[in-house]
Amino acid sequence: MIAVLKHELRTYFNSLTAYVFGAFLLVFVGIGAMLYNLQAAVSNFEFVLSFSSLVFVVIVPILTMRVLAEERKQRTDQLLYSLPISTTDVVLGKYIALLLVYMVPLCIIAVYPLIFAQYGDVYLLTSYGSLFAFLIMGGALIALGVFISSLTENQAFAAGIGIAVILFNYFSISLAEYVSSTALGSAIALIVLSLIIGWVIRHLTKNNLLAYGVSFVLIVGTLATFLIDEAKFEGLLPNIMKKLSLFDRLDIFVNGVFDMTAVVFYLSAIVFFLFLSVQSLEKRRYN
Amino acid sequence: MIKVEHLTKYYGDHLAVDDVSFEISKGHVYGFLGPNGAGKSTTMNIITGCLSATDGRVLIGGHDIFEEPDAAKRLIGYLPEHPPLYMNDSPLEYLRFVGEAKGLRGPELSARVSEVVEKTGIYNVRNRRIATLSKGYKQRVGIAQALLGSPKVIILDEPTVGLDPIQIIEIRDLIRELGKTHTVIFSSHILSEVQAICDQIIMIAKGKLVAFGTPEELQQKLLTPNEIILTTNAKDKDLQDIVSKVDYIADITTRTTDSNFTTAHIKSNHEDIYELSSSIFRAFTHSDKVIYEMSLKKGNLEDVFIELSENADAVVTPIESANDDSIESEVKSE
Numbered sequence: 001m002i003a004v005l006k007h008e009l010r011t012y013f014n015s016l017t018a019y020v021f022g023a024f025l026l027v028f029v030g031i032g033a034m035l036y037n038l039q040a041a042v043s044n045f046e047f048v049l050s051f052s053s054l055v056f057v058v059i060v061p062i063l064t065m066r067v068l069a070e071e072r073k074q075r076t077d078q079l080l081y082s083l084p085i086s087t088t089d090v091v092l093g094k095y096i097a098l099l100l101v102y103m104v105p106l107c108i109i110a111v112y113p114l115i116f117a118q119y120g121d122v123y124l125l126t127s128y129g130s131l132f133a134f135l136i137m138g139g140a141l142i143a144l145g146v147f148i149s150s151l152t153e154n155q156a157f158a159a160g161i162g163i164a165v166i167l168f169n170y171f172s173i174s175l176a177e178y179v180s181s182t183a184l185g186s187a188i189a190l191i192v193l194s195l196i197i198g199w200v201i202r203h204l205t206k207n208n209l210l211a212y213g214v215s216f217v218l219i220v221g222t223l224a225t226f227l228i229d230e231a232k233f234e235g236l237l238p239n240i241m242k243k244l245s246l247f248d249r250l251d252i253f254v255n256g257v258f259d260m261t262a263v264v265f266y267l268s269a270i271v272f273f274l275f276l277s278v279q280s281l282e283k284r285r286y287n
Numbered sequence: 288m289i290k291v292e293h294l295t296k297y298y299g300d301h302l303a304v305d306d307v308s309f310e311i312s313k314g315h316v317y318g319f320l321g322p323n324g325a326g327k328s329t330t331m332n333i334i335t336g337c338l339s340a341t342d343g344r345v346l347i348g349g350h351d352i353f354e355e356p357d358a359a360k361r362l363i364g365y366l367p368e369h370p371p372l373y374m375n376d377s378p379l380e381y382l383r384f385v386g387e388a389k390g391l392r393g394p395e396l397s398a399r400v401s402e403v404v405e406k407t408g409i410y411n412v413r414n415r416r417i418a419t420l421s422k423g424y425k426q427r428v429g430i431a432q433a434l435l436g437s438p439k440v441i442i443l444d445e446p447t448v449g450l451d452p453i454q455i456i457e458i459r460d461l462i463r464e465l466g467k468t469h470t471v472i473f474s475s476h477i478l479s480e481v482q483a484i485c486d487q488i489i490m491i492a493k494g495k496l497v498a499f500g501t502p503e504e505l506q507q508k509l510l511t512p513n514e515i516i517l518t519t520n521a522k523d524k525d526l527q528d529i530v531s532k533v534d535y536i537a538d539i540t541t542r543t544t545d546s547n548f549t550t551a552h553i554k555s556n557h558e559d560i561y562e563l564s565s566s567i568f569r570a571f572t573h574s575d576k577v578i579y580e581m582s583l584k585k586g587n588l589e590d591v592f593i594e595l596s597e598n599a600d601a602v603v604t605p606i607e608s609a610n611d612d613s614i615e616s617e618v619k620s621e
Contacts, residue, residue: 003387007373007380015375079371079432081337083388084360206299285339 004093046130061162064145133253143273176238183233194218294343316466318485319474364438370429374418389436423454521576
């Protein structure tokens with residue numbers, strides 16, 4: 001794992017990736033700090049972070065698009081498979097390298113509240129609480145990016161899908177207001193979701209029986225619950241969309257609450273996507 | 288050293304490797320021979336743990352590649368068909384990464400890296416970006432990577448493909464050199480190459496193991512029948528009479544040209560073609576006919592290769608070694 005980590009870090013800092021990523025993040029947070037803290041003279045640095053989170057839509061896919069897709073394209077994944085290291089080591093090494101690349105600009109950003117504190121009252125606890133949330137939310141998005149990159153050998157495709165998924169996640173709170181909140185609408189959405197899950201399973205395992213089986217069980221479960229207790233489905237779809245939003249939970253911290261549930265949620269998302277990445281790499285050996 | 292048992296691999300419905308079993312002992316150069324698409328790369332990928340098998344088992348030094356991948360992989364150095372190089376690294380950076388992944392640290396890492404750099408002759412380019420290197424040097428960096436961590440077995444998948452003739456010779460020399468200290472398995476679809484470098488040949492076609500033995504054994508045991516071509520003044524019928532006194536004649540075809548010359552192709556399954564030719568010669572001396580010209584056509588490995596590749600549907604029990612019980616080869620055409 002250490003070997004992969006060191007190699008990845010060297011690759012990032014020898015190429016433009018780490019610098020472009022860092023520059024983007026710093027510019028965005030810098031503009032935010034200008035607008036809120038300097039121009040509008042607000043002492044809440046956490047607002048800047050809330051505003052800056054939009055930048056993840058672009059920079060996370062740029063950072064993560066090549067991480068596994070490129071290995072596959074250059075056939076270097078064969079080297080990784082033949083080395084005496086496990087796939088988990090590979091994914092973890094790569095993920096931690098990405099995390100470190102992400103933490104470099106964050107360390108610079110971490111100085112801002114201290115600077116502002118020299119010239120007025122800054123809520124340091126809230127600022128750093130939010131910065132911590134900003135860190136692990138970014139970590140969760142990077143894990144998502146790693147997973148998307150593991151699905152394809154085309155970097156551009158990985159970036160495109162990444163941007164689409166993160167953008168959707170960013171706006172899912174606003175979109176949730178517009179989707180149908182009726183029980184029937186939610187039930188239909190869940191059935192569609194079951195089919196999508198089945199399709200993903202089929203794509204990952206190439207096992208038709210398993211895929212159709214899972215879809216079938218999920219659909220029957222949905223229909224049965226729907227027929228027995230329709231009320232449960234009332235407003236379910238918008239709720240799910242709200243619950244799955246990574247960005248929404250950042251605002252809890254910005255509002256001054258250190259929410260452990262959110263921390264657990266982010267960490268689970270990280271573990272979940274890294275697990276999927278490992279499975280996705282393992283699956284390539286079985287195709 | 289390596290034991291492959293009933294290895295089978297399906298890609299979807301396509302059968303790529305079909306029940307292949309063989310055993311490789313220490314300290315030889317093994318040639319893995321077969322036409323393109325025969326399943327060479329697939330087999331090598333499975334042996335090195337890059338690919339799963341549908342069925343069967345691979346033991347490397349007693350370690351199952353699927354059950355104890357770490358222990359098994361430590362014994363192998365592998366160069367896949369496309370050298371898996373990070374183009375933005377320099378050879379030195381790249382080799383340090385691979386060395387670390389193989390568990391080398393500190394001074395030992397540096398020492399081993401310099402050693403393989405020396406051995407593969409990439410010292411002059413060690414600090415250049417791999418992307419800017421020529422194909423031959425890229426291949427060398429790939430081999431250097433396989434050598435790191437002093438593995439017992441080195442597996443090279445088509446290491447000479449796409450190189451120019453001088454580079455091919457250099458790589459072949461390198462493989463021969465490696466064969467002195469390691470067990471080397473390398474695949475190729477070029478027969479002469481395998482014949483030149485290898486002590487043992489594993490021949491595979493259409494996913495099946497069709498032959499296994501030394502080049503000489505294969506030549507002897509799997510030969511197409513020997514053929515003697517002779518030109519004589521004997522007419523067809525006389526010729527038949529003369530030759531009928533000789534044993535081991537399998538088949539004879541004759542062609543008479545207008546000036547009383549008869550050309551005969553005599554096929555035989557006699558093992559020693561020279562003895563057979565003497566018998567024929569003696570048979571002629573007892574008659575009043577003469578031999579104008581006689582030539583011996585020995586089957587060569589090329590023919591064996593072509594024949595085996597074409598008849599891959601036939602089942603051949605592999606020839607192990609000369610003193611083994613399973614010498615007999617049995618060919619069943621479907």
